Amino acid sequence: MLHGIKTNFLTDGARSIASLSTAVIGIVGTAPDAPDAAFPLGARVLITDVGKALATIGKTGTLPQALAAIADQASPVIVLVRVAVDAQDQDTVTMAGIDLLLGAEMETGQRPRILGAPGLDTQTVTAHFAGVAKKLRGFLYFAGQGASVAEAITYRANFGEREMMMIWPNWSASFAGDAVARAMGLRARIDADTGWHKTISNVPVTGVTGIAVDVTFDFGSEDTDAALLNAAGITTLVRFAGGYRYWGNRTCSSEPLYAFESVARTSQVLADEIAQGLAWASDKPMTIHLVKDVIETINARIRTYVTQGRLIGGACWYDPALNAEADLAAGKAVLDYDFTGVAPLEGLELNQRVTARYYADFASQLAS
Structure with missing residues (x-):
């Protein structure tokens, strides 16, 4: 028997929950000139310095252009999967690379949450990637297809998942995936600077010189291309004072509760943080x-x-x-x-009135 005082170190009580790293990009693409040692085909590569990766990955394929577009916005951590160029069945090769992202966290310690296959995101690839995004609790950015607003809206009807956002048209660039890649980089920058509760809409985009298709836009009118696209759940591209921007907050969700990018990502973050915490x-x-x-x-x-x-x-x-x-x-x-x-302030309505009441004290103001 102890003759004295014994201290028991108890661990009761609430614990703190650590924040997740949400600005990790998961990207799949081609780079035929890339050295196999640094960027092996069909393997997960962790990139912590986008500039160094750009210096060695070569010039051809989708990855060099996508990484350059991302680097214009931020320098995030990236889990990269390089796939072969296959003229016969590129979709199948790309989807196999997308599946590799599911094991990224176990191998690299990083779970990719900002997802895309810029330049390779056909309808088949995008539909497959949506399922992977759901499993990762990540968010997929993909390119809309079509030469007109009507065709883009028709294409948008193919998707109904909350883990994805369609972007149409493209920035004026030779790279078909430029708008998707820049959205991924911008998402990473916003996550780091502001937080996952802010959408990518109405934030200046770096490195852009134009929009590939004319998109009419007016703050005060619903009768514009931008308004039609947004009403269909499509994020579009606009320009006004301050530069070029993405314009739109909507996911592809068929469930209205997850209509906003910010709410969908909030749900993902809370689910993972609480479970891990x-x-x-x-x-x-x-x-x-x-x-x-x-x-x-x-x-x-x-x-x-x-x-x-x-x-x-x-x-x-x-x-x-x-x-x-x-x-x-x-x-x-x-x-x-x-x-x-936190919903974005997507629609602000102002009531303007003409009145004569400010003339009421006209004489007294003159006298003073």
Whole structure:
């Protein structure tokens, strides 16, 4: 028996949840001149310096042009997969490369969350990539197809996933994937500078000299190409004072709750951060104190994001109706949490009135 004082070091209480790195790009493309040692075909390559990668990857294929477009916006961490040029079945080769992104986190320690295959994103490839984006809880940017606004809107109807955004037309560039690549780079820059709760819309884009197709645009009119495209869930390209910009906030989601890019990405971030942040609780004895600590851990994270302006609100709670005695005894518990993401100010309506009331004190103002 101890004759004295013994200190027990307890680990009860809520834990902090660490932030995810959301600005990691996952890109698939071709680069026939790239050295196999640095950029092996069909392999995941972690790039931490885009400039160095550009200096060695060669000049041909989609990857050199895509990396240059990304580098104009930011210098993010990139998980790159180089695929072969296959004139007979490029789609199949590209999709095999896309699948490799699923194992990126286990191999490189980085999960790609900003996704694209600029210049190779046919309808078949895009549909496949959407499924991979869902598994990664990442977000896919892809090029719309069509020579006109009507054709682009028709093409948009092929997709309904929340994890993707269609961009049409292209910037004035020889590279067909330029608008997608620059959107990926801009997304990484916004994530780093502002946060995942801000969409890519209405932010100046670096390195752009023009738009490949005329897109009419007017702040105060719904009768423009840009308004029609946005109404169809397509992000388009515009120019006004301050430079060239992406214009549009919408995902391809068929579920209105996830219509905005910012809300879809908020949902992804919360799901992953909370799940990873609760690893400490897994397999611990399921007591009242443990469940309370888990609830408080989630609520503390939500409060932090509300304070930062990344969430409007949210809460976690325990619902007895979802937790039967037999389930609890079997080691299973269910907690609910909700959130309200930050919607972009997409439509601002101003009421203008003509009035004579400011002449009311005209005489007194003259006298003074």
